[in-house]
Amino acid sequence: MKTENLIELIVQDSAPRWSFGRIVWHATVYGVIAAAGVFFLGVGFRSDISSALRSVRFLFKVLVALTLAVGAIGAVFRIGRPDAALERWSWVLAVVPAVLVCAVGLELVAVPEASWMGYLVGHNARFCLTLIPLLAIGPLIFLIMALRLGATTKPKLAGALAGLSASGIAATFYTFNCTDDSPLFVATWYSIATFIVVVVGYFAGDRLLRW
């Protein structure tokens, strides 16, 4: 086939198409719905949710998880394009660990040394490590599917960012179930759970996001 014939062939393929941004938007919405479904059907709110909503530690935890989700999803919008530049999204993502470290510092000042370990170990470590990855499955699948329709030049990083987004969404939901609000707990167990999902995304990206 001559190149001019190929061009003619390509021109004839005028299937209506969605922009990549629109695809990622939809994937995000479907992912949130999937995580919400798992949350409301199988996880549910903590019993003291109304008093928790007035606790600074709880609100901080929600805010950190939400920031992670927003920053990572913003980065997915960019990483799916071949000329990707993460721009401000990498700053948003950098804020999350920085804020967590500060909160841990404040917590260490605020509570006596004797109860540090108790706060760190908490009561829900096992739930945290299983429920966050479980809640993240739906969002991860949708975001990887969206990225497959994109054209990333960094498949592993793109997959890892999809994993980070998925765990951000999952963690945001999970905060409403988990009664361990200490930054010591969040910085430890939420981070490990997030890391698990990011690793899964990394390998999924390596396998599925080449084009």
Added chain:
Amino acid sequence: MNGWKLGEDWAELMRAAISGDANAYRRFLVSVTPSLRSMARHRCRSAGASESDVEDIVQEVLLAIHLKRDTWEQSRPIGPWIAAIVRNKFIDALRRRGRQTAVPIEDVMDTLGIEHEDAHVSHREIDRLLMQLKRQQREIVQSISIDGGSVRETADKLHMSEGAVRVALHRGLKALAALYRGPHHEDRESH
């Protein structure tokens, strides 16, 4: 990059193309091809690849530009976007050719020669890959590319609806792009 002087026009043509202007799309592809070709030639030389690979790579890049055109953000310059696609495809294509040197390429070419003795088309990689498409997709691709028919003419000829031809053409092009990546990376894409 001095090869991208026409970047401004390309962006305009591509914007028109994405909103459905087939003529603008044709002009865009025709105008971008010589630049792709000279980049391909340059890269093949510096990588020690054969001159005969140049056109194969150009075709693979054109197909990638087509299938991934929605990842271009219309408010951004199109030059860096094209360059990124080109870079990604070149790395792939040259790596694959590096791997293939273990296989005597003449053998492949010989079998091709026998298969298409009377074919009037040149023996490009794309023709070898076409043979691996599903029969109907291949018929449609060949009907449009070789006989130069439109989607409607092809639909009439094959007794299919226009919509079915459109879908099969799109799937055929996606399958071709996947075949370029080779059996190792081939994903079974069903959509």
